[in-house]
Every structure is written in C-alpha cells, then in structure tokens.
Amino acid sequence: xxxxxxxxxxxxxxxxxxxxxxxxxxxxxxxxxxxxxxxxxxxxxxxxxxxxxxxxxxxxxxxxxxxxxxxxxxxxxxxxxxxxxxxxxxxxxxxxxxxxxxxxxxxxxxxxxxxxxxxxxxxxxxxxxxxxxxxxxxxxxxxxxxxxxxxxxxxxxxxxxxxxxxxxxxxxxxxxxxxxxxxxxxxxxxxxxxxxxxxxxxxxxxxxxxxxxxxxxxxxxxxxxxxxxxxxxxxxxxxxxxxxxxxxxxxxxxxxxxxxxxxxxxxxxxxxxxxxxxxxxxxxxxxxxxxxxxxxxxxxxxxxxxxxxxxxxxxxxxxxxxxxxxxxxxxxxxxxxxxxxxxxxxxxxxxxxxxxxxxxxxxxxxxxxxxxxxxxxxxxxxxxxxxxxxxxxxxxxxxxxxxxxxxxxxxxxxxxxxxxxxxxxxxxxxxxxxxxxxxxxxxxxxxxxxxxxxxxxxxxxxxxxxxxxxxxxxxxxxxxxxxxxxxxxxxxxxxxxxxxxxxxxxxxxxxxxxxxxxxxxxxxxxxxxxxxxxxxxxxxxxxx
Ligand code: G1P
Ligand code: ZN
Numbered sequence: 001x002x003x004x005x006x007x008x009x010x011x012x013x014x015x016x017x018x019x020x021x022x023x024x025x026x027x028x029x030x031x032x033x034x035x036x037x038x039x040x041x042x043x044x045x046x047x048x049x050x051x052x053x054x055x056x057x058x059x060x061x062x063x064x065x066x067x068x069x070x071x072x073x074x075x076x077x078x079x080x081x082x083x084x085x086x087x088x089x090x091x092x093x094x095x096x097x098x099x100x101x102x103x104x105x106x107x108x109x110x111x112x113x114x115x116x117x118x119x120x121x122x123x124x125x126x127x128x129x130x131x132x133x134x135x136x137x138x139x140x141x142x143x144x145x146x147x148x149x150x151x152x153x154x155x156x157x158x159x160x161x162x163x164x165x166x167x168x169x170x171x172x173x174x175x176x177x178x179x180x181x182x183x184x185x186x187x188x189x190x191x192x193x194x195x196x197x198x199x200x201x202x203x204x205x206x207x208x209x210x211x212x213x214x215x216x217x218x219x220x221x222x223x224x225x226x227x228x229x230x231x232x233x234x235x236x237x238x239x240x241x242x243x244x245x246x247x248x249x250x251x252x253x254x255x256x257x258x259x260x261x262x263x264x265x266x267x268x269x270x271x272x273x274x275x276x277x278x279x280x281x282x283x284x285x286x287x288x289x290x291x292x293x294x295x296x297x298x299x300x301x302x303x304x305x306x307x308x309x310x311x312x313x314x315x316x317x318x319x320x321x322x323x324x325x326x327x328x329x330x331x332x333x334x335x336x337x338x339x340x341x342x343x344x345x346x347x348x349x350x351x352x353x354x355x356x357x358x359x360x361x362x363x364x365x366x367x368x369x370x371x372x373x374x375x376x377x378x379x380x381x382x383x384x385x386x387x388x389x390x391x392x393x394x395x396x397x398x399x400x401x402x403x404x405x406x407x408x409x410x411x412x413x414x415x416x417x418x419x420x421x422x423x424x425x426x427x428x429x430x431x432x433x434x435x436x437x438x439x440x441x442x443x444x445x446x447x448x449x450x451x452x453x454x455x456x457x458x459x460x461x462x463x464x465x466x467x468x469x470x471x472x473x474x475x476x477x478x479x480x481x482x483x484x485x486x487x488x489x490x491x492x493x494x495x496x497x498x499x500x501x502x503x504x505x506x507x508x509x510x511x512x513x514x515x516x517x518x519x520x521x522x523x524x525x526x527x528x529x530x531x532x533x534x535x536x537x538x539x540x541x542x543x544x
Contacts, residue, residue, distance in 0.1 A: 003075075004076075021125050022491055029062070036147055038070055043146050051105035052105055054083045056089055058113075058281070063110050068160050083104060086180060087181070091218055091280055093185065096133065106128055115250075133350075134348040193309065210237075212261040212277075219241055267290075272289055272396065275287065278379065283377065294413045297328055312360060318359040320358075321362065349458065349467075418537050420492040425494075426496050445528075448477075448478070453472070496535065498540070
C-alpha cells in the first residue's frame with residue numbers, strides 16, 4: 001500500500017473550543033479540512049508514531065467517512081495499533097475507559113456531543129491524552145499552532161475498511177483491532193456498582209424506569225447493561241438505535257429536548273425513574289416521578305451519599321464543580337471536611353485534580369457528572385449511581401433530594417441560553433459587563449446586596465497554569481449568584497449563557513417554583529447586561 005503525501009494549505013479556524021474542534025459537517029467535508037487537523041494531531045502527539053490510539057465516535061453523520069480517513073492517515077503516520085469501536089462507535093466515556101485500560105498513547109473521538117447531527121448539522125473531533133481525558137489547553141494550543149503552518153499530510157491509498165466485523169486486520173503496517181464497543185465499559189461499571197442490588201430493585205415489581213438514549217450512542221450500552229445485565233424490562237431503553245441524525249432530534253438530555261422521557265415521568269402513570277444521555281454518552285439527566293433533579297443537585301446528592309456506593313465506600317478525597325455549577329456541592333464538601341474546587345467550564349479542567357487524587361467526584365451544571373473512574377463525564381455511570389442509591393435507600397428520587405435540601409439547604413438553579421446571537425454584540429455585552437465590575441460590589445439591586453463581582457480566573461492547583469476570562473460572576477450577600485459567559489462549543493454566531501442561583505436554607509420555603517424564586521434575579525441580570533438592547537432577544541432560546 002502506498003503512502004502519499006498531499007500538499008495542503010492551512011485553515012485559520014481550527015482552534016479547538018471547550019471540547020475539541022466542532023464545526024458544521026459541511027466545513028469538515030471541505031477537502032483537506034479534517035485531514036489537516038488529524039495531521040496536526042500526529043505531528044504534535046509524537047508518541048502516536050509507533051504507539052496505540054483508541055478511535056471511535058458517536059455515530060453521527062460523517063462518522064464512518066471520517067474514521068476511514070483517520071485509519072488511512074494513522075497507517076501513513078506510523079501508528080502501530082488502532083483500537084477501533086465496532087461500527088465506528090464509542091461513547092466518549094467508553095473511549096476514555098479504553099485509553100486507560102489498554103494504556104494507549106491517546107484517543108481520537110469523533111463527536112459534537114449534544115449538537116444535532118445530519119448533513120447540515122454538526123460534527124467534531126477531539127484528542128484525548130493517555131490519562132483518558134480531554135487534551136489540556138497546552139496540547140490543544142500546540143495542535144492549533146500546527147494547523148496554522150501545515151503544508152502537507154500523509155495518507156495511504158487503500159480500500160475502505162469493514163468497520164463492522166469484529167477482529168483484527170492490517171492496513172499497511174498498522175494493526176487495527178475492531179473491538180466490542182460496550183464490554184470494557186460494562187465491566188468497569190460492574191466494579192463500581194452493586195449490580196445484584198440493582199437487579200433486585202428491577203425485579204421487585206414495584207419499580208419502573210425508562211432510559212432515553214435519544215437515538216444516540218448510549219443505546220447499545222444501556223440495552224446491554226440495564227436490560228441485559230441488570231434485568232430491567234425490555235423496553236426500558238427507548239430510542240435505543242443510534243441514528244446518524246439522532247432521529248432528527250437534538251440529543252441533549254434536558255427538559256427542553258428530552259420531551260418523550262419527560263412525559264413518561266409525568267402524570268398519574270409516571271415511571272419511578274427516568275434518565276437520558278446525550279449524543280456521545282457523557283451527559284445525563286435524572287428524573288424522578290414528576291420530579292426533576294438539577295445536575296448541580298445531583299452532584300451534591302452523590303457526594304453526600306458516596307459512602308453508600310460500592311466503588312466509593314472507602315470515602316471520597318474531594319469534589320470539584322465548574323464555576324457556573326451551583327454551590328450545592330460546596331455545602332456537602334464543607335460538612336464532610338473536604339475541599340470543593342471551582343474550575344472553569346469544560347471537563348478538561350478536572351483532569352489534573354483527578355490525576356493528583358485531589359478529587360473523586362466532579363460535575364457541571366450542563367448535565368455532566370463523573371468520577372475518578374475515567375477522565376470524562378459519564379452519562380450511564382451517573383444513572384447507575386442513582387439506581388444504586390435508590391436500591392440502597394429504598395426511597396423515591398424526590399424523597400432523597402428533598403431530604404438533602406432539608407439537611408444542606410436548597411440551591412435553586414436555572415440557566416438561560418441565547419443561541420446564535422450576533423458575535424460582536426455578544427462580545428460587546430461581555431466588555432460592557434467587565435467595565436462595570438469595579439463599581440458593583442456594595443451596590444444593592446432590588447434588595448439584593450452585591451458581595452463581589454469578578455471575571456473568573458483559575459490557577460490550576462496542580463500545575464499552576466492560569467486560565468483567564470472564564471465568565472463574569474456576581475455574588476450576593478445571601479449566597480445567590482448571577483453568572484454570564486459565552487459558550488465555547490457553539491458553531492453559529494455566539495451563545496450567551498446566563499446562570500442563576502438562589503440559596504434557600506429554610507425547609508418551609510424549599511418547594512416554591514424555580515421560576516418564582518428567580519424572577520427578581522432574572523430582571524437584575526437582564527438589566528445589568530442590557531441583554532434585550534444588545535442582542536435583540538426578548539426571550540432566551542432555551543431555559544434549563
Ligand atoms: C458546554 C457546557 C460545558 C460542557 C461543554 C461540553 O460548553 O456548558 O459545561 O463542558 O458544553 O459538553 P459551552 O458551550 O458552555 O462552552
Ligand atoms: Zn456529550
């Protein structure tokens with residue numbers, strides 16, 4: 001098989017965002033676009049030459065085509081072995097698990113996470129380092145630098161590889177092992193959770209569940225683990241067939257997009273437990289009967305109850321949450337005498353803390369929770385954690401969460417997204433807010449007294465790396481907060497995120513609607529940032 005060197009020119013827009021390089025499929029289909037980025041990975045991650053790489057994706061449109069290209073480039077770039085998920089499928093957490101289990105020199109994951117898929121929708125690629133986690137900024141910046149000066153890439157000429165046949169084949173001098181996408185991951189889950197107990201719960205006759213795979217990658221994982229190993233009723237997993245366009249839906253597990261699941265957990269015939277995961281399987285949504293658990297609360301409940309779960313029974317070392325995530329976990333950490341780290345948005349910031357053993361659990365308000373078992377957030381892991389907790393406590397989701405609020409106080413939480421707004425307008429809005437920071441502390445707005453206002457910066461406690469401009473935080477004396485930040489994963493214009501949190505310690509006031517509690521804070525935020533005037537939007541695109 002011949003290696004050919006193709007002459008190319010740099011693209012100027014290949015800087016990875018919060019979670020890899022994400023663009024419209026059409027952008028990736030431009031000749032050389034994907035190839036340039038992949039070559040930049042091989043050029044900068046030199047251990048891949050002569051090494052092993054894990055490869056797979058969430059199955060979205062262009063997944064298979066991209067995998068064929070990457071396999072041929074891996075062969076041309078001297079990769080010794082590729083571990084490929086069968087059918088080109090690997091959930092992001094399963095990829096992280098494989099990288100760690102087989103000690104590969106990294107992994108290439110194809111996904112645009114929760115963004116829609118299809119010829120006119122999104123695609124993405126990211127590189128994970130040998131610890132199994134998303135590449136830190138030093139690595140993504142090196143890859144980006146390389147894309148700016150690239151002049152050629154190497155690829156071999158060959159027939160397409162059959163991605164669906166498990167086993168081993170060679171491409172040039174490269175061994176390609178096509179492995180079961182689910183098995184290693186399922187084995188790991190069995191180590192962490194009490195499968196016998198969960199099995200009993202499913203067989204008790206008084207417990208029902210639905211898991212919504214949203215036509216994305218977790219379908220095969222959830223069917224094997226929940227219906228196969230744990231004995232849940234067939235049909236527990238809905239929308240379980242991965243589709244290239246996710247059935248035309250938006251594979252984002254939240255109240256706005258997982259409507260089918262929401263309706264199955266509502267009303268008099270509601271199931272006891274509902275859960276969903278996103279396009280690539282790293283996000284999760286947890287629902288009880290007529291009850292929604294905010295991701296921030298989910299993290300806090302997990303931290304408070306970790307001692308009841310097999311894989312964490314010996315205790316957790318610490319907790320971390322991304323900055324916009326509510327401070328519910330902080331309260332648990334404080335009670336347990338642990339540190340709660342506040343990191344910038346994006347899972348990559350948890351990596352060092354996990355590697356250094358400073359934390360065992362971490363999470364983000366954006367429906368992401370995870371632990372030190374891998375280096376990505378993990379949707380099904382969170383679902384199994386909750387199932388294990390329900391099996392141990394023999395209480396409903398609602399009872400568990402309400403008892404938690406009673407003990408620790410309730411952090412009401414909501415997020416407003418203004419999607420695809422004009423980029424200069426969004427940037428102007430942030431500049432305007434930054435200019436106000438100095439004068440805000442001490443001011444009182446609608447009876448809310450501002451305690452601090454800053455532009456969040458983070459110094460990594462392990463390697464000292466500083467990350468600046470991670471969002472505007474406005475904190476009030478009563479523990480409430482408003483946060484503004486621009487998304488780093490959007491592919492159209494800019495997305496402004498407004499995060500709101502209100503703290504309520506009094507149990508008799510903990511059952512108000514979030515909307516009611518937030519009303520005044522929302523108005524303060526709208527006025528402060530001049531959202532209407534500057535973006536032309538009177539309503540957010542999505543409220544979660
Ligand atoms: C969003 C979420 C963030 C998450 C990321 C990848 O990023 O807000 O928490 O880590 O997706 O799933 P953003 O678009 O806000 O930069
Ligand atoms: Zn995802």
